[in-house]
Amino acid sequence: MQRAHILSTGSFLPDRILSNEDLSQFSAEARKLIAEKTGVHTRRHAAEDQCTSDLAVAAARACLQKIDFQPENLEGIVLSTSSPDRMQPATATRVQHGLGAVNAFAFDINSVCSGSSFGIAVVDSLIRSGAFRTILFIASEMYSKILSPRDFSTYPFFGDGAGAALFQTGNGVPQGVLHSCLGTDGSRSDTICVPGGGTMLPFEKMPGPRSACFRMKGEEVFAFTMDKGPKIIRRLLEEAGVAPGEVKRFICHQANINILYGIADQLGIPRERFFVNLDRYGNTASASVLIALDEAVSRGDLVTGDLAVIAAFGGGLSWGANLIRM
């Protein structure tokens, strides 16, 4: 069985740190609500002259340099982003050039915040097909540049960052992606979106600049994740024949601390098995899972042989989960 196993991980967070108190466009009483509602205390914002591909290249370099893997040996780069450099071409193409991965194909996927889970399934499928041996999967997001700074329902909660994982065919080793489950409900595609700038609402027809900003219906999203989050994890483990107690760490999309703990409580799993870094980085959309995975690996929370569950949910609406033996 040619599983895709993880050779290395990496991440990159921009230097600029914004605390809740730095968000002076909101009143003091409003700023107090940020941590209370989501658990976010600080977030990172990219520099003015940085774009999504810059963060992706930095995360990719961190991943590859850890094991001295030369970029020219990469066969493919898959990039998850919902905040691309441009509408086209794929942001992954600039990443390929920036890395010097001259022999790699490169394309983007966009499943908003569940992009990492979808991306892991895609990369796993490419490797399992036998057609490719080594693919770099990156998730990079720069929501600070697609949010309205005066929108309290979004601006305080998101941050910028990128994560990367290098996948290679395992050739008989027990490690690798063991199983994936994905789902979509397109009837709710308006719940999380950037309405303008595409063919549905071209720029010249936008009523105002806010149409080009990310928006979401918060209460509906919360209810959706509390419904789908536990279900997708249960389904993943049942289909894989794995008991929850066998899983060392749950690496979930870092949207909201109340969602993470709510999912843990519904599943009857101790909260401390759910990795948390949203307090420091906010919601980094599809990058959150790979950033969290890299941190968990770097600090020894996940070592070779451990089982990890990845779970993510986001715009589409979409949801996904992956079971990985590290």
Add this chain to the structure above:
Amino acid sequence: MNETILTTIKSGIVDLFPDVGKIPITAQMRLGDIPDYDSMAAVNLQVFLEERFPLKVSLDMLTEDMTLGELIEYIGRYVKNN
């Protein structure tokens, strides 16, 4: 003056809450009539009001039950006294 304030508030509501669509925005409208009006929306309304008018308004005031008429009166009194 109240008509001017209502006009300003109307434009703000349409910009902040695009899903308000064809709901008539009148002095009788409750904030809770705005689709998806919640605590986050209240903060957005607070930011808008404090930028457009020389006033401070607390989130406690911007409840679902507050009508635009009550909001206009508050703004009118604040502007007159300050």
